[in-house]
Amino acid sequence: MAVSWIVTDIDGCISPEESIPWNLDSFGRLARISHDAAEGRGTVAPITLCSGRPQPYAEALLKVLGIWAPAICENGAVLYSLKDNRSRYGPGVTTEKILGLRAVRAFLETDLFPEFPELVYQFGKEAHVSLYCERPEVFGAITERIEEFIRRNGGPDVVISATHYYLNISLAGVNKGNTLRFLFDELGTDREHTAGIGDTEGDLPIREAVGFFACPSNARQAVKDVADYVSPYPDIEGFLDILARPELQRDT
Numbered sequence: 001m002a003v004s005w006i007v008t009d010i011d012g013c014i015s016p017e018e019s020i021p022w023n024l025d026s027f028g029r030l031a032r033i034s035h036d037a038a039e040g041r042g043t044v045a046p047i048t049l050c051s052g053r054p055q056p057y058a059e060a061l062l063k064v065l066g067i068w069a070p071a072i073c074e075n076g077a078v079l080y081s082l083k084d085n086r087s088r089y090g091p092g093v094t095t096e097k098i099l100g101l102r103a104v105r106a107f108l109e110t111d112l113f114p115e116f117p118e119l120v121y122q123f124g125k126e127a128h129v130s131l132y133c134e135r136p137e138v139f140g141a142i143t144e145r146i147e148e149f150i151r152r153n154g155g156p157d158v159v160i161s162a163t164h165y166y167l168n169i170s171l172a173g174v175n176k177g178n179t180l181r182f183l184f185d186e187l188g189t190d191r192e193h194t195a196g197i198g199d200t201e202g203d204l205p206i207r208e209a210v211g212f213f214a215c216p217s218n219a220r221q222a223v224k225d226v227a228d229y230v231s232p233y234p235d236i237e238g239f240l241d242i243l244a245r246p247e248l249q250r251d252t
């Protein structure tokens with residue numbers, strides 16, 4: 001089997017999950033492979049990103065990795081393309097939902113941040129909220145408070161999920177999978193001709209959207225359980241190992 005596109009999550013896949021400097025040798029290897037793939041050189045299929053990170057973070061990575069295809073940011077809520085420097089909302093994001101999410105953000109500012117000073121709000125997002133905390137055991141209590149606010153406020157419908165150190169608040173119906181299917185349509189490809197890489201439960205919609213799915217060794221068990229291939233190596237070492245698989249080579 002060969003594919004026309006590879007999509008990957010960022011944190012825990014091409015970079016460490018922790019906020020630490022990256023391994024430049026490994027990242028340099030990946031950048032060269034990605035540049036070649038984008039220009040039709042080498043055997044690996046072209047790569048693009050599908051992450052919870054905000055657009056400015058994705059923009060910088062697209063430049064370093066030489067990726068011209070649109071990237072998915074904010075867990076599917078935003079698409080950004082280097083080719084025309086354009087950001088747009090993903091399918092399912094509406095003005096009403098954005099306004100609802102702004103009310104949730106205001107509630108966080110006025111009520112939750114004074115109460116949980118260890119919570120760190122991730123700046124730069126438009127249609128998705130991420131909270132970082134070194135003590136993820138508080139996420140249960142915080143989720144309850146947010147759900148209670150939403151009930152009183154009469155919306156918006158959201159999905160609240162945790163990764164290792166992040167609590168993510170996504171608009172209902174807006175996820176990596178739905179936006180990936182939209183992107184594959186734009187790129188003229190489909191499930192059967194695509195491969196995906198992810199490491200946490202938020203990446204399970206990627207699994208559904210692609211024909212072949214792999215993960216590094218640091219992936220959550222729920223992700224390993226549904227992967228076609230689990231690399232014996234973590235993070236970017238796992239990613240480079242996965243790129244060598246025959247299933248990730250380019251359609252010729």
Ligand SMILES: [Mg+2]
Pocket residue numbers: 009010011012013198199200
């Ligand atoms: Mg991840």
